[in-house]
Amino acid sequence: MADAPFLAVKNLAKHFAPTAFSRGPVVRALEDISFDIRRGQVVGLVGESGSGKTTIGRSVLRLIEPTSGQINYDGTDITRLGAAQLRRQRRKMQYIFQDPFASLSPRMTIGQILTEGLDIQGIGKKSERRAKAETALAAVELPVDAYDRYAHEFSGGQRQRIGIARALTLEPEFIVADEPVSALDVSIQAQIINLLRDLQLRLGLTMLFISHDLAVVEYICDTVIVLYLGRIMEVAPAAELYARPQHPYTRALLSAIPSLDPLARQDRQVLKGDIPSPANPPSGCVFRTRCPFALEACVGAVPPLRATAEGHLKACIRDDIA
Amino acid sequence: MAITAPDPTVDPTAVPQTKGPLRRALDRFFENRAARAGLLIVIPILLAVSTYPLWWPFGPNTIDLRAMNKAPSAIHWLGSDGVGRDVMARLLQGGRISLLVAVSSVAISTVIGFLVGAVASFGGRLVDGTVMRLVDLAMTLPPVIFLLVLASIAGTGIAPTILVISLLSWPVLSRMVRARLLELRERDFVVAARGMGAGLPHLLFRHGLPNCIDILVVYATLQIANAILLEAGLSFLGLGIAPPEASWGNMLNLARSTVVLENYPWQWMFPGAALVLTVLAINFIGDGLRDAFDPRSDLN
Ligand SMILES: Nc1ncnc2c1ncn2[C@@H]1O[C@H](COP(=O)(O)OP(=O)(O)OP(=O)(O)O)[C@@H](O)[C@H]1O
Ligand code: SF4
Ligand SMILES: [Mg+2]
Numbered sequence: 001m002a003d004a005p006f007l008a009v010k011n012l013a014k015h016f017a018p019t020a021f022s023r024g025p026v027v028r029a030l031e032d033i034s035f036d037i038r039r040g041q042v043v044g045l046v047g048e049s050g051s052g053k054t055t056i057g058r059s060v061l062r063l064i065e066p067t068s069g070q071i072n073y074d075g076t077d078i079t080r081l082g083a084a085q086l087r088r089q090r091r092k093m094q095y096i097f098q099d100p101f102a103s104l105s106p107r108m109t110i111g112q113i114l115t116e117g118l119d120i121q122g123i124g125k126k127s128e129r130r131a132k133a134e135t136a137l138a139a140v141e142l143p144v145d146a147y148d149r150y151a152h153e154f155s156g157g158q159r160q161r162i163g164i165a166r167a168l169t170l171e172p173e174f175i176v177a178d179e180p181v182s183a184l185d186v187s188i189q190a191q192i193i194n195l196l197r198d199l200q201l202r203l204g205l206t207m208l209f210i211s212h213d214l215a216v217v218e219y220i221c222d223t224v225i226v227l228y229l230g231r232i233m234e235v236a237p238a239a240e241l242y243a244r245p246q247h248p249y250t251r252a253l254l255s256a257i258p259s260l261d262p263l264a265r266q267d268r269q270v271l272k273g274d275i276p277s278p279a280n281p282p283s284g285c286v287f288r289t290r291c292p293f294a295l296e297a298c299v300g301a302v303p304p305l306r307a308t309a310e311g312h313l314k315a316c317i318r319d320d321i322a
Numbered sequence: 323m324a325i326t327a328p329d330p331t332v333d334p335t336a337v338p339q340t341k342g343p344l345r346r347a348l349d350r351f352f353e354n355r356a357a358r359a360g361l362l363i364v365i366p367i368l369l370a371v372s373t374y375p376l377w378w379p380f381g382p383n384t385i386d387l388r389a390m391n392k393a394p395s396a397i398h399w400l401g402s403d404g405v406g407r408d409v410m411a412r413l414l415q416g417g418r419i420s421l422l423v424a425v426s427s428v429a430i431s432t433v434i435g436f437l438v439g440a441v442a443s444f445g446g447r448l449v450d451g452t453v454m455r456l457v458d459l460a461m462t463l464p465p466v467i468f469l470l471v472l473a474s475i476a477g478t479g480i481a482p483t484i485l486v487i488s489l490l491s492w493p494v495l496s497r498m499v500r501a502r503l504l505e506l507r508e509r510d511f512v513v514a515a516r517g518m519g520a521g522l523p524h525l526l527f528r529h530g531l532p533n534c535i536d537i538l539v540v541y542a543t544l545q546i547a548n549a550i551l552l553e554a555g556l557s558f559l560g561l562g563i564a565p566p567e568a569s570w571g572n573m574l575n576l577a578r579s580t581v582v583l584e585n586y587p588w589q590w591m592f593p594g595a596a597l598v599l600t601v602l603a604i605n606f607i608g609d610g611l612r613d614a615f616d617p618r619s620d621l622n
Contacts (some may be wrong), residue, residue, distance in 0.1 A: 019447075058513075061517060063513055063516060063517055083521075086519075087519035087521065088519070090517060090518055090519035091518075091519065093517075094517060094518070095513070095514065095517045097510045097513075097514065099510060102509060102510040102511065103510035103511055103514060104511055105511040105529065105532075106343055107342070107343055107344075107532045107533060108532075109342070113511075116515060116518060116520075116528070117518035117519070120515070120518050120519050120520050120521075120524055121518070121519055150342055150343070166514065170518060
């Protein structure tokens with residue numbers, strides 16, 4: 001690619017050290033995470049619960065401090081920004097939360113919630129802020145009279161729309177959407193996904209879209225990153241990943257999707273065992289304890305992420321498992 | 323999951339306009355019978371205490387030489403004391419002082435308690451550790467001894483008494499505030515505010531304070547009752563409000579003399595009763611506020 005990536009994450013690691021009160025081992029939530037997102041692209045991040053998706057999403061916006069690594073955002077390494085610069089930077093990047101109940105303050109009206117960012121950033125006069133908030137409400141297809149109400153008066157789907165509207169009021173370029181529909185009724189999920197897709201296209205947003213639902217990811221994402229136990233297993237353009245998954249873990253994930261095709265159902269491959277603890281990850285390939293193709297060599301060294309085709313990377317030493 | 327035809331219709335907003343959480347808490351408060359009774363006692367006391375010079379003929383230090391140690395009568399409704407001062411006037415003035423001392427010291431200790439708790443919880447691990455060890459230290463000091471030492475350093479009078487009482491009671495509050503804010507800090511809506519660039523003042527005053535309002539109100543109310551008792555105790559021991567200024571505490575001090583205790587009960591019974599009644603009523607109000615703010619009561 002000729003143009004430099006919009007977001008370039010390099011060797012990101014996050015270890016949660018035990019606090020003074022909770023003694024215990026260091027949790028290695030992320031290890032050696034590197035990926036790029038080009039401007040206007042939607043990159044999906046999939047993995048089981050506890051694989052580190054939220055930790056990546058929050059580190060990328062520096063809502064938690066990474067242990068090491070760089071996060072280059074349009075040319076600036078945001079891990080090196082001072083407090084004041086970081087605050088200015090925050091205007092350009094926003095987060096959409098998984099839980100629409102926890103993410104809205106019960107003590108604020110929707111108007112206060114939507115104008116909070118403008119208020120913090122000192123953008124506009126009061127009337128202008130209101131106008132921007134109402135524009136955002138319209139963009140997420142909520143009635144304008146929501147402005148003076150409290151969050152508890154709205155359903156989960158409506159609250160998630162408010163959460164999306166809040167992320168939009170600062171007119172960001174980049175959004176991290178952390179499982180934005182997984183807490184919602186299935187009947188509403190499609191609406192919210194479509195809304196996000198529309199907004200992303202219309203506003204030209206760049207997005208990191210976190211999900212554990214591969215079907216959703218396939219629909220909305222250009223590229224997909226598969227995460228397991230804090231490490232990247234495979235990266236590929238969405239269509240390619242679904243057509244030609246290379247990594248044993250990706251295959252297992254894909255075969256776990258309920259299918260109507262009886263042939264596909266036949267070679268369904270169920271993962272044995274549980275995901276190991278990130279406090280004590282397996283040596284070598286972190287997936288080896290559950291991998292049906294594991295060899296002696298998988299124990300020794302961490303398999304590097306290497307290209308198998310244009311834009312398709314995998315972290316597995318075996319090429320013979322087509 | 324199948325993503326079918328885009329159907330971005332809004333789920334209908336059928337829920338009617340309702341009140342904010344603070345309004346709902348207040349509604350619950352007014353449904354509480356004991357709390358309403360508390361208000362019915364406290365409000366007239368406040369009114370009487372603040373307006374008495376307008377309607378009561380005697381001042382707290384007016385001396386009526388013809389009435390020394392006189393029992394309640396038509397002129398001196400609550401009797402008079404050993405130097406001929408009107409007990410009713412001293413009771414009302416004493417209420418003024420006692421309530422002034424209590425309210426001011428609680429206001430000060432609430433501000434200190436909130437700020438210390440807030441700084442500890444939002445200031446990072448090192449600040450938190452240091453501040454909370456100091457709070458622990460302040461809490462392990464035996465309160466009675468601490469109070470007496472402080473009082474003997476500060477001296478008597480209104481301002482020193484306010485200082486002494488306010489320095490005694492903030493550590494408990496700062497612990498409660500810290501616990502609440504530590505939990506709040508991890509809530510998504512606070513993370514969202516940080517993600518929009520919020521600094522410490524915004525986080526503390528736009529999120530911290532509104533989400534501690536229940537703790538603060540309940541603490542302040544119950545602490546006012548406590549401070550009235552502390553003032554009375556100090557003044558009773560001669561360490562608080564010194565005569566000739568009146569306070570409920572130093573009026574009770576008279577009862578230390580057996581002559582007064584046995585022969586002139588009106589001189590100590592009325593301030594005693596006023597004290598007990600006020601403290602009780604304020605405690606009713608405080609309990610009512612605590613129940614009204616209980617998060618569980620929002621569920622039903
Ligand atoms: N503040 C923290 N302190 C200690 N460990 C943490 C902390 N936050 C996350 N972890 C650990 O890091 C790992 C990754 O967590 P993370 O929340 O990123 O997973 P996730 O992929 O988002 O999972 P989910 O699908 O459940 O949201 C988990 O093992 C988790 O227990
Ligand atoms: S490296 Fe080995 S254990 Fe890991 S996925 Fe490949 S085959 Fe399985
Ligand atoms: Mg998560």
